[in-house]
Amino acid sequence: MSRTEISTLGEFGLINHLTKNFELRNASTIVGVGDDAAVIDHFGKQTVVTTDLLIEGVHFDLAYTPLKHLGYKSVIVNLSDVYAMNATPTQLTVSIGISNRFSVEALNEFYEGIYAACERYNVDLAGGDTSSSQKGFIVSVTAIGEVAPDKFVKRNTANKGDLICVSGDLGAAFLGLTLMEREKRIYLENPQIQPDLEGESYIVGRLLKPEARKDIIEFFAQENLLPTSMMDISDGLSSETLHICDQSNLGCRLHEDKLPIVEDTRNAAFKFGLDPTVCALNGGEDYELIFTVKQDDYDKIILNEDISVIGYMTDIEEGRKFISKGGNTFDITAQGWNSLK
Amino acid sequence: MSRTEISTLGEFGLINHLTKNFELRNASTIVGVGDDAAVIDHFGKQTVVTTDLLIEGVHFDLAYTPLKHLGYKSVIVNLSDVYAMNATPTQLTVSIGISNRFSVEALNEFYEGIYAACERYNVDLAGGDTSSSQKGFIVSVTAIGEVAPDKFVKRNTANKGDLICVSGDLGAAFLGLTLMEREKRIYLENPQIQPDLEGESYIVGRLLKPEARKDIIEFFAQENLLPTSMMDISDGLSSETLHICDQSNLGCRLHEDKLPIVEDTRNAAFKFGLDPTVCALNGGEDYELIFTVKQDDYDKIILNEDISVIGYMTDIEEGRKFISKGGNTFDITAQGWNSLK
Numbered sequence: 309m310s311r312t313e314i315s316t317l318g319e320f321g322l323i324n325h326l327t328k329n330f331e332l333r334n335a336s337t338i339v340g341v342g343d344d345a346a347v348i349d350h351f352g353k354q355t356v357v358t359t360d361l362l363i364e365g366v367h368f369d370l371a372y373t374p375l376k377h378l379g380y381k382s383v384i385v386n387l388s389d390v391y392a393m394n395a396t397p398t399q400l401t402v403s404i405g406i407s408n409r410f411s412v413e414a415l416n417e418f419y420e421g422i423y424a425a426c427e428r429y430n431v432d433l434a435g436g437d438t439s440s441s442q443k444g445f446i447v448s449v450t451a452i453g454e455v456a457p458d459k460f461v462k463r464n465t466a467n468k469g470d471l472i473c474v475s476g477d478l479g480a481a482f483l484g485l486t487l488m489e490r491e492k493r494i495y496l497e498n499p500q501i502q503p504d505l506e507g508e509s510y511i512v513g514r515l516l517k518p519e520a521r522k523d524i525i526e527f528f529a530q531e532n533l534l535p536t537s538m539m540d541i542s543d544g545l546s547s548e549t550l551h552i553c554d555q556s557n558l559g560c561r562l563h564e565d566k567l568p569i570v571e572d573t574r575n576a577a578f579k580f581g582l583d584p585t586v587c588a589l590n591g592g593e594d595y596e597l598i599f600t601v602k603q604d605d606y607d608k609i610i611l612n613e614d615i616s617v618i619g620y621m622t623d624i625e626e627g628r629k630f631i632s633k634g635g636n637t638f639d640i641t642a643q644g645w646n647s648l649k
Numbered sequence: 650m651s652r653t654e655i656s657t658l659g660e661f662g663l664i665n666h667l668t669k670n671f672e673l674r675n676a677s678t679i680v681g682v683g684d685d686a687a688v689i690d691h692f693g694k695q696t697v698v699t700t701d702l703l704i705e706g707v708h709f710d711l712a713y714t715p716l717k718h719l720g721y722k723s724v725i726v727n728l729s730d731v732y733a734m735n736a737t738p739t740q741l742t743v744s745i746g747i748s749n750r751f752s753v754e755a756l757n758e759f760y761e762g763i764y765a766a767c768e769r770y771n772v773d774l775a776g777g778d779t780s781s782s783q784k785g786f787i788v789s790v791t792a793i794g795e796v797a798p799d800k801f802v803k804r805n806t807a808n809k810g811d812l813i814c815v816s817g818d819l820g821a822a823f824l825g826l827t828l829m830e831r832e833k834r835i836y837l838e839n840p841q842i843q844p845d846l847e848g849e850s851y852i853v854g855r856l857l858k859p860e861a862r863k864d865i866i867e868f869f870a871q872e873n874l875l876p877t878s879m880m881d882i883s884d885g886l887s888s889e890t891l892h893i894c895d896q897s898n899l900g901c902r903l904h905e906d907k908l909p910i911v912e913d914t915r916n917a918a919f920k921f922g923l924d925p926t927v928c929a930l931n932g933g934e935d936y937e938l939i940f941t942v943k944q945d946d947y948d949k950i951i952l953n954e955d956i957s958v959i960g961y962m963t964d965i966e967e968g969r970k971f972i973s974k975g976g977n978t979f980d981i982t983a984q985g986w987n988s989l990k
Contacts, residue, residue: 320892338695338801339801339803342804342896343734343803343804343805343880344699344729344730344731344733344734344804344879344880344881345697345698345699345730345731345733345734345736345792345794346697346698346699347695347696347697347734347736347796347801348695348696348697348698349695349696349798350691350695350696351692351693351695352692354679354688354689354690354691354692355688355689355690355691355696355793356686356687356688356689357686357687357689357698357740357742357775357776357791357793358685358686358687358742358776359742359744359776359777359778359789359791360744360778361744361745361746361778361780361787361789362780363746363780363781363782363783363787365783366746366780366781366782366783367780389685389686390685390686392685392686393684393685393686393688395686395688399698401698401699401700401791403700403701403702403789404702405702405704405707405787434698435698435699435700436700437700437701437702439702439703439704439707439708440704440707441704441707442704442706442707442784442785443783443784443785444783444784446702446704446746446787448700448702448744448789450698450700450742450791451686452696452698453686455688457690460679460680460688462680462684463683463684463685464684538685539684539685540685551661555683
């Protein structure tokens, strides 16, 4: 495979090279890449904006993350935040910091992933910044979306008695990460041994190629259903549940027997000697949605097989409790952010 | 001075601590910091979005950049891009990546700078991401602005015969950088020697505390004047002039005797044995605006003492030329982006 040095293109040659195949898909994108700023016309709608910073060695490991997947996932984690507002993503900006260890071919792969996500989610690349870094790969993505006024859904608006729901299934991305970290360790100890990912494609896919729950937002629109609060699950179910409780000033009950955990996830957890429930509660990176709905909307929610009702909101005095299959009650605690300890 | 470890606050405690004093200034900011995304209502206006990534060791050196100034400048470089679209900035997102070498007090200083810029430019902090980095300080800012439909100004719309104008003066930020790099070198060789910044406050200020040209955009509105093309000067006058020529498919003439270079800049250039004209052409980081106007608007432009007419646009066949004070003609060339070579 050939290697083209980035310096042969220059900054603007590189931007042009990487973005030339990105057509514009949204009528609201008036000016895209290539000026001081993009221009967006959200006439009559409200604009939603969110941003995420991903740093090599902290958020991803290029030893087992193909650059195309990294590009795709960098977009998804932001789109997931836009959907979590009950909004539709429309534009992206992508900034990268790169050392000269990366070739133009490597960046092509990264942008192929960005492109694939833009295509699948009907989003326009509208700008960015390309910069050198002294060390490692840095990605900063900002996503913009639109929502009809008063249709956006915040975290602090849940009510007592509301049902707590999650989309999809939980815990698989964490087990994918556990597997990849193990395989990397084995490989570093003995480079002769090839990675053993037999039968683990589901958990690995959930880690490396997550999707954002566009379908759930479409389901809400179709059923004319407005959640009372919502956020996406990036840090883990426990952590996000506590956010909704804190911001809405309420308590909650979650039931272990209602948690959506698929067979592949249970099998992988068993293999690693981990409790699948703990993986689902604290794993993170699932990019599912957690939301609350009025009890009256239960009949609508059960129409969607990809939504599970896992508990309900209570008064703050009743605490934030988790009820195990055995009937024991535990306080919900968040693993939280300890990377700076 | 006390030192509080970031880990004592946790991620959400930290975000709350850093952003609690940021009041919302724009009616268009419906939801600010603290949810999956911000919500913005630009009803009837178009939205402008731009982003910049700043990396320690590449874009700034903390040996001589106070964190408060870094916060301020991180905002300014983005606002400058919004003004360069003839738009008004309204919201910001700020993402940071930090190693545990930074304390809460250090981040307070950084956010004081962000706050000062938000206050001066009437912009709302609307979101962000806080992340750990393995090494160094990383800042990614996205700015959002608004503009009446059809009032935004691009780079590719200059016409033959248009006058080329710049705001303020050029070259000072580069000389400020040259001075600070020299003082750092001297200090590293002999830590007993204190930095000698006597009489250099102008060039140092232009480097460490740049401003964005809000006043020029206000002048355009007041005079009902719409530039035919515009961009901000971040890489240097030569490079930006060539962008406007390339994108508008035109040539140009720039006149050395028209370049706005102030006395402090000339003196500093003389001290370092540098040509002030070369500093103005290739220096970068001035965050002034370069724009073109119809010849008919000359009478309006000269009303503003802070705008200089430095040349004019020609047919592409006439090339991109610089005419020296001595009457010699040179091709304009950009220094370009060589940090990855």
